[in-house]
Every structure is written in C-alpha cells, then in structure tokens.
Amino acid sequence: MSQKQDTLRLFIAVPLPSSVKEALQQWVSSHKHQLSFRKWTHPEDYHITLQFLGDTSQEQYEQLCQALASVKLSPFQLQLNELGSFGSKQAPRILWAGLSGDLPALQQLQQQVVANSGFQAEERSYRPHITIARYYEGKQPFQAAALADGLPPLAWQVDQFTIMRTGLGNIPMYTTLKSFKGS
Template sequence: MHAANTEADMRLFIAVPLPQVVSEHIQRWSQEIGKQMLFRKWVHPQDYHITVQFLGDVKSKNVDSILSSLQAAVVKQQTIELSLQGAGVFGLSSAPRVLWAGIAGETEKLGKLQQAVTTAMLPLGFKPEDRPYRPHITVARKYKGGSIAAELINTGPEPVSWTTDKLVLFRTHMHSSPMYEILGEVRFGS
C-alpha cells in the first residue's frame, strides 16, 4: 500500500515588489478614495505589487526549481524605471471588480521581462495567461456601493518614480492580512 502524498499545495505568483515610499503613496490615495467608494476588500499596503505571472497551486518541493529558472531568466535583465501614473477599474464602471493604480515608465521593458519569465516557467509546466499583459497594482476588490469617484480614480495616487531590480516569488495566505509571504527573490543581472 502506497502512502498518499499529503503535501499541501501553496498558491504562488511572481511579482515586482514595490518600495515602501510607493506603497505609502498608494495607501494615502486609497484612504482618500475609500471615503467615497466602498469595496469589500482593500489590499494591505504590504501586499501592493505588480504581478508578472500567476503560477497557481504548487508543491513546496518545486520552489527551488522555480527560483532557479527565474534567476536564469533575469541574469541579463537591466533595472527598470517605473512610476505611478493614473488609475482605473476592471469591470463595469458602475460596479467594478477591481480598483487599480496605473504604471508608467519603462513598461515595454517590463513587458519583455514578463515574456522572459513566462518562457522560463513553461518547462516547469506553468502556462502563460491567454490575455495580454496589463501591468497594474491592485488596490481594492469587490465593489459594494457608494458614488463612483471618476475624477479621483482617474487622477490616481500622487506620482512617484522608482527603479526595480528584482522579482519575488510570493505565497498567498488566504484570509490573512497581509496575505502575501515572500518565499524568495531574484536580483536582475546576478
């Protein structure tokens, strides 16, 4: 009789982390907009990030392979200059699913990084999404009412620029706040 594999899956994704100053700009804006727009779930400031690839449920034994493949994917990657710019919603403007902060700067380099990551993850069995890559920072989910502050949304957080030089592998802890744990990071060009 064989022992059942009882190892629990971890829900993982690869992302660009944000410096604290960027998270603070988003948090100030979300507190202001939150007075008018009611969402069921506001993202914890420590959880702000730019998703590069969602991996889904993964066994812990595969984490080292993911990190090794990620490191190989970014060995020639140069730093990327990014900035906060604008905001918007996914879903109907009258009942949005997601409120997000926008990204500007070297977004073409970010798109090429995302392609390099998804290519590196393919041999490990992780398929890229079918939809086009739209980098953003999720701020809130599940709209529940209040006035849609279009002017406030479109303005977005106060602009701030930063240089990104790494990717992180996050684990999701559902129903926790903050809910993302860093399992590892890979620095560009190393």
C-alpha cells in the first residue's frame, strides 16, 4: 500500500442541525437558477470548518481523538446571517452563508481545537462560514443582487464538534468519524 492509501483526509468542524441544512437547501432551490456555480454543496455536507488537517495517519488520528477530548465546549448560539463570496467580485470561487451570534465563543472553540490538534494552524485569519457553492462560471459577471433576499435568521445551539473525513468523489462527500460533546 502507498502512503496515500494509509491516510485519511480529515478536518474538524461544527456540524449543523437538520433545520439549518433544510433552510440552506430551500434557499439554494429557490436561487440556484439565478446563480451559475459549477458545484453546489450537498445539504448533508454543510458545516463550519474549525481546522483543516489534510492527510492524516491512523496514529495521528488516534492521538488527535485523545487531544480533542480535552477541549472544553460550553454550548453557545449561532445564527444564519448573510450571504457572501470569496474570490473576485465578477467570478467568485466560493458562495457562503455567514454567521452571527456568539462568534467569540466560536473563535475560542476554533483556537482550542487548533491548539490541541497538533496540526499547524492556517496562516490566514479564521473566517467562519458555511460553503454553499463553488466556482462561479456564469457568462455574465456575478450579480450580488441575487443574494438580496438573504437567508432566514435561523438560530441554533452549538453543543458539539466533529472530526470529519473527506471521501473525494462521494456524494455526500463528508463522513463524521467522531463527535465531541459540550458540557
């Protein structure tokens, strides 16, 4: 077996409740025809990334599980807030749903996860979001006006985080390997 076959492609995330996934999917269903993105996120794959890990050995995964068990998570509230994009204004790479609510608690959770993970933190600053679509390929420049009737201000309680595995080519693409509950 090659080294690549012996590894798992992992990340750590906050999962979303079904009600939030359904609200996002309803928004997508009613706006998809206006927005020419090549790839739409499967509703079961909606999440908030805390830390991308990449290729991870079984030994690293076991150490990670032990280390993350010490992360303290006091439940907190988040809410769908806004829609936006990353990349150029005319042809964005990512369409995302933004968050409001107890963002300092989310930031603190993310920092604890990074500190305990044993993996290097990303160099860019943490910008929590939920990826909805990727790779705009419309013939006309992207029209942010299509985002004007935004998401419903749906709130939920964050009381866990998870280690997720990426299954490239699978639909849905992500599988939960382990969950860590708050107190």
